[in-house]
Amino acid sequence: MSKSTDQVFLNAKQWLLSWLAGSPTWMVQVVSSLINIFTLLAVFLTLFALMSVLERKILARMQNRYGPNRVGPFGLFQPIADGIKMLIKEDIVPMRADKIVHFLAPILIAAVAILTLGVIPYGRNMTPFTIDGGILFFFAVGSATELAVFMAGWGSNNKYSMLGAMRAIAQMISYELPLIISVLPVVMVVGSLTPDRIVAAQAEYTFGLVPRWFVFTPWGAAAFILFFVSGLVESNRTPFDVPEGESEIVAGHMTEYSGFKYATFFMAEYLGMFAVSGLGITLFLGGWHAPVRMLEFIPSYIWFFAKLSALLFVYVWVRGTLPRIRVDQMMNFAWKFMLPLAFTCIIAAAAWHYCRRGARGWLWSFLVIAIVYTALSMLLDTKRKFAPRVYRFAE
């Protein structure tokens, strides 16, 4: 029973492919990939639509108001109304804009976000695109986002757009380092860059109770927090939405986009958020494994999406709670605090590994992280209390 519900989507795909029996191999390959792509797009665009309305609902609840509740039951059809509105809006391209670059930027940014979604294992045998260096693929493709943001800022031929793009690229490059380095301990301990292997390495349970997810080790917990914060920055969400800070530079690189192009940017932001969360689940939260052995009868993909919803809720929660951070504070935080701590996680993971991954390793890796964390906080403490702000460039 549980076996068949777990593999129901794979069986459905096999059934679809059995229609092609007898046709050449390349055709089966192409159709198989197309099925994967369509499923991926269908699932995540639906999730995007749901997320856009749920986020507004949750934010509204946090701010003690109702949120959208006019379209459909509980306002659930709001994304359909929004989609129609975006589609029929006038598409304005500035007269002096670089038309081709302006047009290509939203396409590139959405394509990148969709590609990065492809390497994440969503369930048992459910990785849309299996590749030896899947984690590397994620970051390699993801790094094209910076170019897309630059294209949007440049193509618009607008000072606000350009400033926003510069801010976005500066923050993305800075936080890409802690993001990637916080992934390294996991890659080191598992000894593989393949997402499926990393998930498989977290399958067992200690004493048959506590799952062996990497977030339950000291280095894993520290790396997960670093990863999550960097992921917040990479997806340009509050409190790190400096590039599009609407009270400062209108909407950053998206200022000159309207109608469906703006919607595409919006979609890419959410898809990027899903991709980073999915990677975080794969690396630290045990992928599609159940948290307790008794609950393993529930299909693997349900566990994955349950964890994804939990992480997405935290994203919305953070957005509803924290104010926007200042640019220079954000940069200092990345280079002076996040990066050294990310390197410490590597050392802690090595200590954990060489103490045979037992209780002693747990203690040693905890010690390493605690010492560096305390030292860093003492070093970085400026002891200044409410010093007057110095404006270096606007005197």
Add this chain to the structure above:
Amino acid sequence: MNSAAFIVTAIFTVAAALAAATLRKLMHAALSFAVALVGVAALFFLLGAEFVGLALVFIYIGAVAVLIVFTILLTRRDVGRNRGFNWGGALVAVAVFGSLTWSILKTQSLAIIAPHMPALTVKQIGAALMTTYVWPLQCVGLLLTAALIGALILVMEEKR
């Protein structure tokens, strides 16, 4: 299947490279250069060298292309101006192309059919880098660190 994919990728790459060389606007040329690099990465993927392809995308699209567009943005005030065709550059390109073709045609080993090699996994590459090639790797690391520190010192604010 494979040869058809090769032809498509090759045409794509060459077209993007030609665009990078001939487009009037500097920014368009830089972006086409990035597209050409994607084509080269795709060629590596076709050859089964996934790691090299990914590293190429990572470094050249994520870092070098961004560096190039930033350099254009921060140094030129007249990016949009039409610069005309640079005949000197064309001459150099033709010379390089000619000498490369000549030397490849002269190579003896071209006639030998390459033995079928199993695709390298990332793990094998990592193991080789950490054992056989650990000294070159460390030297490159040291060099890059020195370059990084040097760049920081160059742009460091002077204390007044």
